[in-house]
Amino acid sequence: MYAGKARAYTNIALIKYWGKKNEQLILPMNNSLSLTLDAFYTETTVIFDASLTKDSFVLDGTLQDAKQTTKVSKFLDLVRQQYKISLFARVESQNFVPTAAGLASSASGLAALAGACSQALNLQLNETELSRLARRGSGSACRSIFGGFAEWQKGDSDQTSFAQEIPADGWENDLAMLFVLVDDGIKDISSRDGMKRTVETSSFYSGWLETIEADLATAKQAIAAKDFNKLGEVTEANGLRMHGTTLGAVPPFTYWSPESLNVMQLVRTAREQGLPCYFTMDAGPNVKILVEKKNLAALKNILAEHFSEQQLITAHAGPKITLLPL
Numbered sequence: 058m059y060a061g062k063a064r065a066y067t068n069i070a071l072i073k074y075w076g077k078k079n080e081q082l083i084l085p086m087n088n089s090l091s092l093t094l095d096a097f098y099t100e101t102t103v104i105f106d107a108s109l110t111k112d113s114f115v116l117d118g119t120l121q122d123a124k125q126t127t128k129v130s131k132f133l134d135l136v137r138q139q140y141k142i143s144l145f146a147r148v149e150s151q152n153f154v155p156t157a158a159g160l161a162s163s164a165s166g167l168a169a170l171a172g173a174c175s176q177a178l179n180l181q182l183n184e185t186e187l188s189r190l191a192r193r194g195s196g197s198a199c200r201s202i203f204g205g206f207a208e209w210q211k212g213d214s215d216q217t218s219f220a221q222e223i224p225a226d227g228w229e230n231d232l233a234m235l236f237v238l239v240d241d242g243i244k245d246i247s248s249r250d251g252m253k254r255t256v257e258t259s260s261f262y263s264g265w266l267e268t269i270e271a272d273l274a275t276a277k278q279a280i281a282a283k284d285f286n287k288l289g290e291v292t293e294a295n296g297l298r299m300h301g302t303t304l305g306a307v308p309p310f311t312y313w314s315p316e317s318l319n320v321m322q323l324v325r326t327a328r329e330q331g332l333p334c335y336f337t338m339d340a341g342p343n344v345k346i347l348v349e350k351k352n353l354a355a356l357k358n359i360l361a362e363h364f365s366e367q368q369l370i371t372a373h374a375g376p377k378i379t380l381l382p383l
């Protein structure tokens with residue numbers, strides 16, 4: 058029996074990953090850049106055991122059905138194939154998110170699974186190798202191996218596609234992200250399905266891709282200069298352009314709910330009134346607001362006039378993956 062455990066934190070992309078060049082290897086069309094956060098993390102334990110006759114996956118104490126277990130089992134197949142192992146495994150993941158809302162991202166879950174496998178099988182993977190392995194579970198998971206800012210180098214092969222930390226001289230600790238849970242309903246279209254449809258059918262997709270290099274350069278210059286407004290502006294614009302591509306898909310779709318639009322307007326109004334803050338969204342209706350820590354309380358007061366305490370979650374920069382003692 059070989060057992061391992063790891064804790065990995067979620068990350069939110071400021072420059073988005075939205076489209077694969079290679080589905081099987083999960084190679085992206087473009088580089089992306091994220092901030093790892095401390096508020097949501099996953100602890101995953103994996104136990105490879107000769108007595109098991111199939112893989113099993115327990116999430117937050119509930120044994121998952123075959124469909125839910127597929128993503129995990131496919132990842133385990135990859136590990137078994139890469140490291141010449143024939144054992145089945147039991148995977149147990151615990152999501153630590155302040156609320157049951159579907160906030161736990163596959164990023165922290167699959168990153169933690171990669172770390173747990175490395176420990177269980179004594180693979181001694183370094184951070185680049187862990188990032189490459191986590192990427193095969195879920196693209197954004199490769200960024201959760203690192204704390205703070207990370208950039209996923211798209212590469213052009215399995216070997217060359219992984220994330221790296223972007224040193225920011227501790228500036229990430231001056232920032233915060235306020236999550237506004239506008240709707241805890243199930244995501245209608247998964248990020249995997251949403252980006253696939255967009256790449257394959259959206260007339261806006263090529264225009265989106267053309268803007269990424271410039272956005273990445275701007276974001277990295279902003280981080281180097283600790284220029285919050287420059288980082289916020291490119292983050293908000295990049296996220297809006299990403300979501301714009303879904304409107305051009307066939308059939309068109311959007312992740313935005315009426316409440317999402319309300320929050321976007323509140324952010325713009327707060328900014329006009331002198332409170333620097335910028336929003337970004339992913340494959341769901343919740344809105345994430347990037348703000349400097351010194352302005353977090355003022356921002357929260359504005360949102361608290363419209364949303365309950367449970368709907369407002371504060372996050373700060375989070376740490377890199379941790380292998381845990383069993």
Ligand SMILES: O=C(O)C[C@@](O)(CF)CCOP(=O)(O)OP(=O)(O)O
Pocket residue numbers: 069070072073074075083089163164194195196197198248249338339340341
């Ligand atoms: O995080 C970002 O860069 C942007 C998104 O969150 C926007 F929704 C996409 C994340 O996609 P992911 O769940 O990693 O897809 P997978 O590779 O198909 O598992």
